[in-house]
Every structure is written in C-alpha cells, then in structure tokens.
Amino acid sequence: MKAVLLAAGEGKRLRPFFSRPKPLVPLLGLALIQRNILALRDCGIKEFIIITGYQAEEIEEYLGTGEKLGVQISYLHNAEWQLGNGVSAYTLRQNHFADEKYILMMADHVFEIDVIKSFLTAAQTLEAGEVLLAADRRLEQVYDLDECTKVKGQDDFALRLGKDLQDYNAVDCGLFIGSQALLDALGKAVSQGRYTLTDGVNLLAESRKVRLFFLEGNWVDVDDLESYKYAEKMLLKSLVPPKDGLISRTFNRPLSLRITKVLAKTAVTPNQITWCSFFVAVLSAICFAVVNPILAGLLTQFASILDGVDGEIARLKFMRSNYGGLLDAILDRYGDFLIIIGMTYAWYTAAADPLALGIGAAALTGIPLSMLFKEKFHALTGKPYIPEIHDGITRYLPANRDGRLFIIFLGGIFNLLPLALAVLAIITHLQAWWRLYNARRII
Amino acid sequence: MKAVLLAAGEGKRLRPFFSRPKPLVPLLGLALIQRNILALRDCGIKEFIIITGYQAEEIEEYLGTGEKLGVQISYLHNAEWQLGNGVSAYTLRQNHFADEKYILMMADHVFEIDVIKSFLTAAQTLEAGEVLLAADRRLEQVYDLDECTKVKGQDDFALRLGKDLQDYNAVDCGLFIGSQALLDALGKAVSQGRYTLTDGVNLLAESRKVRLFFLEGNWVDVDDLESYKYAEKMLLKSLVPPKDGLISRTFNRPLSLRITKVLAKTAVTPNQITWCSFFVAVLSAICFAVVNPILAGLLTQFASILDGVDGEIARLKFMRSNYGGLLDAILDRYGDFLIIIGMTYAWYTAAADPLALGIGAAALTGIPLSMLFKEKFHALTGKPYIPEIHDGITRYLPANRDGRLFIIFLGGIFNLLPLALAVLAIITHLQAWWRLYNARRII
Structure with a gap:
C-alpha cells in the first residue's frame, strides 16, 4: 500500500x-x-x-x-x-x-x-x-x-x-x-x-x-x-513499555523521560547512550573500589536511568536495531559485573572477611541468571518471558535489573555494601530457582 | 493427513x-x-x-x-x-x-x-x-x-x-x-x-x-x-547435531553416544540425565576445592560428556521439551560457576595470591557470556546463533561449553589451575567482545 x-x-x-x-x-x-x-x-x-x-x-x-x-x-x-x-x-x-x-x-x-x-x-x-x-x-x-x-x-x-x-x-x-x-x-x-x-x-x-x-x-x-x-507529552508517555519493572516505572522513567526529551533533540544515538550508561557503571565500580560508596551508589542509579534512555530514544526516533539490543544486553551485564566486583573488593579489603568473597561470588553468579532465563525461554518458546505475568508471586522480588541496581544504590548511599551484596545474592538465585520450578507449569 | x-x-x-x-x-x-x-x-x-x-x-x-x-x-x-x-x-x-x-x-x-x-x-x-x-x-x-x-x-x-x-x-x-x-x-x-x-x-x-x-x-x-x-548405529549417528563444537564432535560424542545406547534402553529421562550431569559438576567443584584436581578434572569432563547425553536421549526417544532445554541451560551455568569457584578457592587457599581472585572473577563473569550472547541473538533475530558459521575466525577458540570444560579437564589432570583459569578468562571475554564487534556485520 x-x-x-x-x-x-x-x-x-x-x-x-x-x-x-x-x-x-x-x-x-x-x-x-x-x-x-x-x-x-x-x-x-x-x-x-x-x-x-x-x-x-x-x-x-x-x-x-x-x-x-x-x-x-x-x-x-x-x-x-x-x-x-x-x-x-x-x-x-x-x-x-x-x-x-x-x-x-x-x-x-x-x-x-x-x-x-x-x-x-x-x-x-x-x-x-x-x-x-x-x-x-x-x-x-x-x-x-x-x-x-x-x-x-x-x-x-x-x-x-x-x-x-x-x-x-x-x-x-x-x-x-x-x-x-x-x-x-x-x-x-x-x-x-x-x-x-x-x-x-x-x-x-x-x-x-x-x-x-x-x-x-x-x-x-x-x-x-x-x-x-x-x-510531546503524549509521545514521551508512550515510550514506557508495559512490562516495565516496579522501580523502573515509579522511579527511573520519570527521570529517563526528561533526559530523553532533551537528548531526542540532539544527534545522539541510542547506542551512544548505551555506551554512556556502561561507562557510568564503570565509574560507579571504581568509586565503590576506592571507597566512595555514596557517589558510587548515585552513579549506579544514574546508569540504571540511562539504561532506559537508549531504548526510549530508539523507539521515539525509529532507531531500533537488533545490534542495539545486543549491545545493550552485553554491556549491561558487564556493567553489573564490574559494580559487584567493585563492591566485593571494597568489602574484602576493608574487613578481610572471606565471607565477602563467598557473597561476592554468589552475587556475581546470580546477576546474569535473570537474563539467561528470559532469553532462553524466549528462544525456546518463541514468546518473550514477561516477569510481570510469568513470575507469579516472585514478580515483587527486585531481581530484575532495575531492582538490582536500586539495591546497589541503596547499599551505596547508606554504606551497607555487605547487606546489599547479600540481598542481591539471595534474590537473584531465589528467583532463578523459583523460575525453574515454575517453568514446568508455564512453558 | x-x-x-x-x-x-x-x-x-x-x-x-x-x-x-x-x-x-x-x-x-x-x-x-x-x-x-x-x-x-x-x-x-x-x-x-x-x-x-x-x-x-x-x-x-x-x-x-x-x-x-x-x-x-x-x-x-x-x-x-x-x-x-x-x-x-x-x-x-x-x-x-x-x-x-x-x-x-x-x-x-x-x-x-x-x-x-x-x-x-x-x-x-x-x-x-x-x-x-x-x-x-x-x-x-x-x-x-x-x-x-x-x-x-x-x-x-x-x-x-x-x-x-x-x-x-x-x-x-x-x-x-x-x-x-x-x-x-x-x-x-x-x-x-x-x-x-x-x-x-x-x-x-x-x-x-x-x-x-x-x-x-x-x-x-x-x-x-x-x-x-x-x-542402531544409524540412529545413534543421526543424534550428533550439525553445529557441534570441535571438542564435542571429536572427543565427547563417541563416548556420549555409547552412554546413550545403554541408557536409551532404560526408563531414564533426559531431565534426570541433566540433573545427573549437574551433580557430577558439583562433585567436580568439591574435588577442586579439596585439592584433588585430577579427579576433579576427570569429573568435569564426565559432566561435559553427560551434557550431551540428555539431548541425545531426548532426540532419540522423542522426549524433547522446552522445559528440558531450560533446565539444561540453567543447570549447565550453575555447574560451570561452581567448578570455577572450586578452582579459584583451591588456587587462593594454596597460594594466598590476590591474582587468583581477579582471574577467578574474570573467569566467573566470562562463563555465561557465550550463552547470553547466543540466546539474545536468537531472541532478537529469530534465528539461532551458530558459532561454526557466525564466529568467523574465533570459532576455533574453545570458548563454548565443550571447549571450556575441556580446558578445565586439562587444568585439572595436569594440576595447572591458574593457567586454566587464565585461559578461560581470556578466551571467554575475547569471544564476547569479538562477537559484539562482529555482530554489526552479521545481525
């Protein structure tokens, strides 16, 4: 036509x-x-x-x-x-x-x-x-x-x-x-x-x-x-995906949409924002490692907000690409890994507590499980895994990226790194095993 | 019809x-x-x-x-x-x-x-x-x-x-x-x-x-x-998937097909074999941690071989299921994580070398990247990512699971855990970044 x-x-x-x-x-x-x-x-x-x-x-x-x-x-x-x-x-x-x-x-x-x-x-x-x-x-x-x-x-x-x-x-x-x-x-x-x-x-x-x-x-x-x-308002509002997580919806989106409104008028591409979000995560990891948890926590949350902006610009300006989706997925994981390593390093060097290594390893391995599960589910069934629908009662666990980074943010600004790492370790693995158990029913 | x-x-x-x-x-x-x-x-x-x-x-x-x-x-x-x-x-x-x-x-x-x-x-x-x-x-x-x-x-x-x-x-x-x-x-x-x-x-x-x-x-x-x-021979031979990795094809399949031939005659299900492979990997991790690297290496390779059997039985007896695919993917990652943690623990407790922690963390974060990338690619494009085709020159890197576990096997039997961990860390991240670079072209 x-x-x-x-x-x-x-x-x-x-x-x-x-x-x-x-x-x-x-x-x-x-x-x-x-x-x-x-x-x-x-x-x-x-x-x-x-x-x-x-x-x-x-x-x-x-x-x-x-x-x-x-x-x-x-x-x-x-x-x-x-x-x-x-x-x-x-x-x-x-x-x-x-x-x-x-x-x-x-x-x-x-x-x-x-x-x-x-x-x-x-x-x-x-x-x-x-x-x-x-x-x-x-x-x-x-x-x-x-x-x-x-x-x-x-x-x-x-x-x-x-x-x-x-x-x-x-x-x-x-x-x-x-x-x-x-x-x-x-x-x-x-x-x-x-x-x-x-x-x-x-x-x-x-x-x-x-x-x-x-x-x-x-x-x-x-x-x-x-x-x-x-x-303008109508278009910006339409950028919020229906399957947004709780933290994303209530906390990140109001801010990311403001950034999007400004950046949309420039020539900045979604992939550049993805890289930018990654570098902010790297900065955050460094700040954790050099024991500046408050700044590190704030940077983590900023990376989380920017993580929404790339997709918003892509949808708003018809610039979506498979490559962008892939880049975002991999750089997000790297950002998460580095932040967890920075936090664990800070805890371990401060307290010389071997528990830091155990909890750090648990958090580090827990981090990619959410995406691994969702993408495998999608590839096997041809349908996306939507936490809001498929996760049942555990959809309230802040174990998706918006929730995880928010926990790190809180851990940073209140200087409670051991607690934040422990919570991350527990909820990510809990979610993974629950999803595996639940998958029998929904797949 | x-x-x-x-x-x-x-x-x-x-x-x-x-x-x-x-x-x-x-x-x-x-x-x-x-x-x-x-x-x-x-x-x-x-x-x-x-x-x-x-x-x-x-x-x-x-x-x-x-x-x-x-x-x-x-x-x-x-x-x-x-x-x-x-x-x-x-x-x-x-x-x-x-x-x-x-x-x-x-x-x-x-x-x-x-x-x-x-x-x-x-x-x-x-x-x-x-x-x-x-x-x-x-x-x-x-x-x-x-x-x-x-x-x-x-x-x-x-x-x-x-x-x-x-x-x-x-x-x-x-x-x-x-x-x-x-x-x-x-x-x-x-x-x-x-x-x-x-x-x-x-x-x-x-x-x-x-x-x-x-x-x-x-x-x-x-x-x-x-x-x-x-x-019997014809059916067993038909079970080898065309996109099999090098180690899998030359080393694992001849053994896994023998196991499949025996197990096919029993009521053992593919998912039971998946769990079995996971428990062997857990055993291997424990053996690494308690400093029995030879046994640990052998168990790792055995887990790798069993990792082929579940799929073979599933294809042979028409028992394939999405749930089985999901269970296999998640338990494989857990098995890998535990083995790497066991190896790192062994190295660090023996040498008290902080390098062990750095290399261990790098290996731990490198492990899930291959699957993350492949599944995201599949979900985005609707087509499976086939290392043999898409990886170009890096398809010879043993960074897929068969190759990674083989490196661990060698590291175990020759008691070269630091080297094995370093190799794993390097090739998994090298592969991830190369794939990301290469994706622009192939996606």
Missing part, C-alpha cells in the same frame, strides 16, 4: 514559533512529517506521495527522494492549496493508480504507532468503493474538541462530517484509507465549489461508503503551541 | 532373537512401530490406522488407543495376512476416507526423521490419482541391496517395481503417499491373485501414476540381526 501525506497547508498558528513550514516543525528530534513517514515505514509502507502547497520547495529539499529515510518519496504540487485541503488531496488524480487502496494522512497529525498499525490491519477488510476513516468516540479525552471535525456515525458508518456539526458522536482523526472512490467524490465536490476534504468525504458518507474505525490509542492534530506540547 | 502402518507380517528372521512380534521389537528404547508413530507425530500427524495380522492382539495391547503416545490409533485386522502385504494394505478399504491422502509406512522400516519430514513436504505437490513412493537411488550405500524391492524409474516416475528386477536405478524404501487410487489398484491386483503391495503399485506404475521421491537421509528395513544393528 502507498501512503499519501497532505502537507500543503500553511499552519499559521505555529508560524510565530518556528521558522519552518509546519510539516517540518521539529518534535522530539523529528520533523512532524518525518515522524509520520517513519511510523508508516515501520508498518511496512515504502512508497510515499507527498502533496505540497505552501513552501513546497523547502519540504522537497528537506525530505528529498526519501532515500535517507529508507523509503521512496514522490511529490505532487497543488498551486491552489489556499482553496482547501480537498483540492490538495484531489491532485492525487495526477498520480492515479487504478483502484489500489492508499493510506491518506495529514502531515501534521501525530499518532501513537500502535494506532496506525491497527488502522492498517482494519483496512484489510475494507470493501471496494469504501473509505475507512479513523474516528475517536472518546469525546471527553479528545484534545481541543472545538477545533476537530465532528462525525455523526451510525453503526460503523459515518452519516455526516462537519466542523460545526451539533449532533455528533465522534471526531475525525485525519487518517483515511482511500481509493478511486474518494478521488471521484473529491472531483465532484471541487466541481461544485466545495474545496475541503470533508466536503468530498461527505458525498461518500451520504451513500454509506465511509466506514469508521474507532481508534484506541492517542493522537493529536498539532495546530498550535498547546497541541505541540501535548504531542 | 492420516498415517497407515503395515504391521501384519511375521518377521521370521528376527524371531529367534526377540520374543515379541516384529513391530514391537525394541530398538534403542522404543518398539519399531512406536518409533515410527512418534516420528510421524513429530511431523504433525495425529491419527493412525494400524493394519495387523500376525500376533495382532499383542500389538493392540501394547499400543492401545495411542493416548500414551499422544495420538489416536485405530486398528484393522487382516486375517489373511499370510497371503501378502498387498492384501493387508487392501483392508484399508474398510476404513475408507474418500479421496483423502494418507502416508503408508511399513512398521519395521527405520528412517532418520528428516527423511520423513521432507517426504511429507514433497507430498503436498502430489496430483490427484498419483502415488508418491520414497526411493533411494544411492545404490552403492543401500543396506542389503539384494533384499530390496528394485525400481526402474524414468524422470520422476516409476515404470516398474520388483524384487528380481535386473534393470533398475533405485530401490523402494517402503514409504508411500497413497489415496483412493492405490486402494483401487490393490483391489484389482488382489482380484487377479497378485497379493503384494508391489503388485498393486505396479498397476499404477504402468499408467505413470507412481511419482518417485528420492530421499537423501538414511533408512533401513529391519529384517534380521544385521539390519537391526545397522539401524
């Missing part, structure tokens, strides 16, 4: 704040239109048609052929963009591709990626001659309801759309699956002097050809500074 | 050696027919029709409804089994299932499982009215060519079959995909007083309806004591 992005409008209300045309306004490190292209690319779409109007050259210059983004982009220009977005959409007739379906998206709308994925899945069942429109019926949580195009729907079909509709039960999210039928309707509307996309869609709605897809996730039409800030 | 197993014959030549009917003759822990049922079950076949003749009750009593094997078995009895196997196969008409295809197999033929898998794949392209016959054209390596039914083929079709055929280019392996057409041909042959399966197939061959599948793997018709022993 091809994607058609409408990027012809002027975006007056954002102009005072940005020197670029609205589709190129940067949001968390990506231009609005670039984010949509990358999101659609992640859904498997490789061919894009961008309809330009206002400041067309700047947009074409910025995106080029799409090669840098790993897609193919061609452009259609609508010199009469000021008439309305229906006229812009209608320029698509110049690049007509028979009755092939296409996804039509406003360049300046921002969606959580899962919304686009499920919309495309729903598109597969669309019948010939129909248009699919993403609509939101959760009116109480729609952002800036006044500005939205309202939809009066019945069953799964739109009856009527309009900005000033009084009787409505959903709003238009600016995301369509169109085909030749939509172009025909737009042509008819334009010939009648009605120039908005809504005008064309209304002609189809009259004959019950506009099927509604009620989305579940978040989206926003970035129109002014408030909606821009809302989009 | 259903499976039809011909188990009606007498098997005279094996009778002096076994007190059971031939399909129930035990081979490496499974009755011949049971092995075929389990192999077909592993290929996704759940419904079986067994055609009995000689000693039918014993066979029915042994296999029952198939519940214990996880399949459904029904029986057809041919009272006139002595006439020939064509008459036996023809009893299938009583359980006629329209034009559905079925796999027809001799109960006493033994195949490597991959042969059956590729045969079933080939069956998918069979056209209506055709029969697919597994044939072997590698005549120089066919076991007991004299006893085989020969096939004269042209292109991919059989022209003529017969035991005494002079002009032939393949042999019949006793594995068919049949349909109603085969039953019709058998009926016609029987009505003409020709009672073998070959007679029926020949009628189809005349009209070019017998398509040939030339198999690649090993198989044998278990008919006498020599072929029985050949089958």
